[in-house]
Ligand code: HEM
């Protein structure tokens with residue numbers, strides 16, 4: 001074999017290797033994507049994204065729990081004292097500072113996802129040191145605005161997207 | 174094409190050639206072509222092991238038996254179980270009531286999972302106490318930790334399958350650990366669930382993964398055993414065998430001893446399975462999953478409790494998760510954190526006490542993991558967590574530095590003589 005010949009074949013091989021590797025990487029990528037993506041929520045799950053709830057029967061100081069996207073949502077009709085306590089909280093006392101007025105549409109009604117922001121348990125209403133909710137799993141205390149006050153949970157109970165369809169009805173999602 | 178001289182004569186390059194079997198006849202014919210029979214003879218009949226092995230060395234075999242039985246009972250359960258949020262709970266009840274011997278198979282599977290962990294904890298203790306993680310067995314130790322992680326994963330996934338309250342809320346809490354990952358946490362959790370909460374989609378994939386990981390364990394165990402047959406067994410003296418006075422052949426000596434160990438272990442297992450099948454479980458798991466109500470006391474299975482206690486003793490979500498994962502992963506650093514040249518705690522007076530304290534800490538954390546996360550329990554949990562990490566990060570290197578090992582025999586057969594003369598104290602229960 002001559003030197004020139006040898007060099008020729010090796011560049012040709014290099015070229016083929018590069019092309020094959022590139023196509024290979026793209027191909028594997030294109031193959032892996034659907035495999036990863038199939039695990040995300042499917043269309044039927046996404047389609048169930050909103051519900052309407054009749055709230056006319058809820059008495060002052062009571063709460064109901066409804067299931068939305070497989071998660072509990074608390075709808076609480078707060079008493080005057082509860083509203084007052086929530087509104088007058090000093091922002092410095094909060095772990096995740098947020099004004100009560102930014103968490104409600106009408107101050108009488110508090111709507112929050114009933115999932116502890118720590119590891120997902122359902123907190124119990126009317127319990128805990130701040131008389132809002134208490135999570136039994138690892139001891140997180142929430143206040144009457146659903147804000148985290150004490151315990152391992154990092155953030156306030158989430159306020160879902162919702163709107164008042166009428167005075168007696170809200171649409172969640 | 175080149176015009177130069179052709180290459181030399183072509184020679185086939187095979188690493189192995191047909192033949193070489195010590196067997197004749199059909200056995201030899203097969204073995205000449207597929208050398209597994211001679212491999213088996215070499216690794217299990219003629220294989221030499223230290224003659225000082227105690228019953229602590231039976232747990233490897235016991236673990237293998239547990240794994241096989243878990244797979245056999247698991248396959249049987251799989252023929253009746255339905256991984257659907259609507260039917261899962263009922264299908265398990267049907268297994269318990271209607272399927273022929275279904276109660277037995279399910280109780281066996283459930284309790285085997287627990288006994289699998291009992292055996293693995295004793296197996297790990299053996300490694301800690303006798304320094305089996307040291308040169309040249311570091312990789313075995315690391316593979317072992319991988320197996321332990323996989324065991325925890327598959328046991329967790331299996332526990333979600335009956336779709337009771339504990340299944341559901343255990344699944345919720347554990348999958349939510351991933352939400353602690355900064356930035357992408359929430360998306361990762363949604364991806365794991367295939368939904369916005371734990372539900373049917375999650376149950377279905379947990380079932381698939383429960384199977385998959387069980388079989389992955391078989392594969393990794395194979396690596397563990399292959400590595401063992403390269404580096405050889407450690408032994409209570411921690412001294413490497415030097416000549417045939419120090420060893421016995423695997424069969425019949427180790428095999429018969431292991432059989433006794435397995436039998437005793439399985440007897441205890443059968444007794445628990447028959448007389449207290451639900452003792453190690455939680456009654457709330459006989460209540461169907463309810464996504465609206467969390468049980469007042471959610472606790473994981475007993476074998477997760479120490480790590481659960483570590484998770485809860487850190488008041489920050491992300492740090493709690495990191496602490497829990499690293500409390501196990503840190504075992505992998507031990508071969509490098511403990512650099513004492515002496516393996517066995519028999520000759521390490523200070524390290525021996527540290528290992529016993531570590532075991533005590535394990536049980537304290539186990540107790541704390543099952544207690545409510547408040548008041549004094551929280552304080553004890555924090556001390557226990559601190560000690561857990563201090564054991565590895567401070568005690569291991571420190572003791573390696575300051576400890577003066579006891580006088581040691583030169584060989585395993587001398588070790589055996591010292592034992593007879595009462596010059597050495599060993600753990601009595603397993604010391605035969
Ligand atoms: C590494 C070995 C394994 C471990 C540690 C393990 C652990 C568990 C656990 C803790 C449960 C829940 C028991 C209960 O409370 O009902 C379970 C259930 C189940 N496992 Fe496994 N398992 C293993 C291997 C397998 C294999 C190999 C299969 C199938 C081939 C299997 C199939 C099942 C099925 C169908 C259930 C649901 C029925 C039930 O809950 O009793 N498992 N497993």
Ligand code: FES
Nearest residue numbers: 116118119135138
């Ligand atoms: S899940 Fe609520 S405190 Fe942990």
